Amino acid sequence: MSGGERKKRSGDRGHGWEEAGAEFYQESYPAAAIEADLQQALQRDPSHIATLLPSKKSRVATTTKRVRHEPRTTLRRRTSTRSRYATNTVRRMSTNIQDAAVSMLPDLSENLSNEERTWEEIMQIKAMPVCMAQKIQLKNQLQSATKLRLQGFDQLKWQRRKAWQTFRVRAKEAYSKLELWSTSLKRIGGNLGMGIVAYFLFIKWILFLNLGLFVIVLVFLILPTILLDVPRNETCISINDTNTICCPELYWNKSQDFQTFMNFFQGNNLFEYSLLFYGAYSSSTYINREGNFRYNLPLAYVSVMSTIFIASFVAIIRSAVKGFRERVVEGEGQFYRYCNLVFGGWDYCVNNEKASEMKHKALYTEIKVSLESERFEEERQNRTREEKFKLCMIRIFVNVLVLLILCSCGIFIFYIIRFSFDRAYSEGKAMDQPSSNDMTIDTIDQIFFEFLPYISIVLLNIIVPVLFRHLISLENYSPPFVIRLNLFRTIFLRLASLAVLLSSFYIRIVKDVDEDECTSSLRPLCWETFVGQQFLKLYLTDLIGHFFMTFFINFPRSFIGKHSESKFLRYVGQQEFDLSKHVLDIVYLQTICWLGTFFVPFLPLFAIIGSFVLFYIKKFACLVNCKPSNNIYRASRAHSLFMLILLVCYVLISIPIGYSIVKVSPSKACGPLKGLDTSWSLIVATFSQLPIWLRSVLSFLSTAGFGVPAFLALTLLLYYYYAVSMANKNMVAVLKNQLVLEGHDKQFLLNRLSAFIKQQQEQTKYHQDHNDFT
């Protein structure tokens, strides 16, 4: 009897609890379905209650089964989709409660949705993980539902949105047709994965950058020079006049008829007077007959060149920032190393057996290496003092050796340049214009000497990195560090050779020229054109070097490697696609392009062609010559690394360029800037012609009165953002901790709850048995 009473009470309690539970769930979740589920699950297994939590449930609602079973759920799901994707998906869990609340509202809201809303919803169906038949059904359902018509302005706005959407689809379609190299990229991705594809996308990026630069040059410099009939400069009366006015005449009259086929390769004479080079641009201002249109060519020249530099800077920064943002979102990227590896490891675009085999192997080694590096870390801490000392000595020794190699390369290039310039140019003058169509040994000889410095630079760039790669294996660094260190050593090699080249130009050019002379003994009459020719030669030699290396050396090598039995030959022949080297190749070419553009306005055009050709050369190199690499190149990391290297090169070469603009005097015989002290003085002169108010504003900007407060404000702003980011970081840590604690709490409560339920079930059962018994 008492048992019966207790049973009733406990039943009451149970009922009460269920009511409370139902209420609780009603707040967060539609009732009926949950109730049934709960009962079912409890009867089956009390410990299964964890799967009924709202946070878990939200996904169950999205799976196909449920949607198919109950049409009611589809409606609910739809409303939830709307608000979920309107807000951010990250906040998915928190928005679920609101979604459910929305879905609890009477059907009034469903009927109230207007055309635009319906349309939006239709657009969002595609994000739902249900099969097509259901999607179509949903769409029809949405379309046939009664809805408000939009009135007036809203209607217009919606129409415009729809039109914009259609336009975007059209544009995308058109763009995908125009898209360069998409099949090539797909093939490369299928064979080598997305990391390598990122490299090829980088080449494409460079191509488009150069395209943009060339368009600027073409529109503002080359076309005006061709189309506008710019007056010739002051004519000079007699060539032998000592006045510098006659320098241009002297220059233009010099060896005009010296034009042969071979000169094409030399890059001088035939093209010396063409618009390819600095020398041919006019130094005067175009004024049309009515006098209302002026085009100041020297100013245009300088502005175009500065625009090019600023534009490339902006482009690099924009692209680098995109990568950087991703890095920041990734946050403590290395803390997710294993998740990244496991969940993002497979390249889904890999499409042939061999590549997938390699991918499996690469993933296996990567996992192994990551696990081992953790042990390596321990081992490093346990190294004995003697070992540490030995390793330290080896590293110092290698670094000294690397420095020595770099220096000797520099010296070697310096002397080669001096030697060959002396031979090529002084002899050329001494020969005193041989008859034009004679291909004597002398001319070939001369061409050889002209190209000798560039050939040796390219050869050094090929040989020395191999040396570095072998040296670094002595040093026993961790693998990622090896790649980076090698990269930076090679950058220094390449930049050092460029620096030596520049300084040997500098020695020839920067000599005090007397007031009334056109040029000094060593200095060419038009040194800008001379320098431009050298850069063009370097660019072409480098490009041809890549072509030659890929098709005539590496291709036979890989052929031997694939078909030979001997172990040694196989070792010689097998090549991996060493990403860092290939990145440097393209960055180096781009660096030359930036350096030379001031002297060769057409160089971006060469760079466009160059990167186009290089794409195919590299494609051949990676698809035919190389086997897939054992290293995993991360697509996301790779891009920001490329940009970083490009940025480093850009900053470094902006130093000599800035110096040459401010300090070096342009030649007197040719070019838009002739007769000026420095290029900078043109800018000063332009500045003095500005209206007074603008001038005073600008000069105020350059005073300390403006500079110091501005600097302080910037510093404050920087500090503010730093502080905010630190606070955010702190907050993230706190929230993460809280999340873990919540998790523990939940676990604890769930355990208690299931224990309680179990106990109750047993009790009921016991009473039931008891009652039956009595």
Place this chain on the structure above:
Amino acid sequence: MGAGKSQFTEEELQDYQDLTYFTKKEVLYAHQKFKALAPEKVGHNRNAKLPMSKILQYPELRVNPFGDRICKVFSSSQDGDCTFEDFLDMMSVFSDAAPKAVKAEHAFRIFDFDGDDMLGIGDLRQVVDRLTGSQRLNEGDMQQLIQYLLEEADLDDDGSLSFAEFEHIIEKSSDFSKTFRIHL
């Protein structure tokens, strides 16, 4: 293209364009690819149901360690056999235009072998095993790896990854959205 066009009405194409991340042209192109898997069958009935073994002949799926899982997740009959519409859904999710959240949702289902809406230790084990292919990690390494994985991602410490936790990782991994795509 012309032959493909005749198989679909303009209305159907509009539906497909609205309901996937593809344009009409891409839908037709996808159909060509689908047809290439079984020319006679699809030529006969454009929405024919192809068995999983046929679908797995698609080059990217053939070498993918999760190929069968992908088929099962996208199959409307849940047994891995796919109609053209299922195939289209699949390619749409793997396309460049699909947002990360959609990709994450499907990736979770692909990795969830036992279908309990959680990535438990067994699921993770299978994922790793399929990734490394013919070579197997030894037991110690495997346990350590799974321990690291859970340490990184399992925020509530219950020994398995819920969808929210999985999405959280994906949000932070820029590799995932770069690699989780198949070009048509």
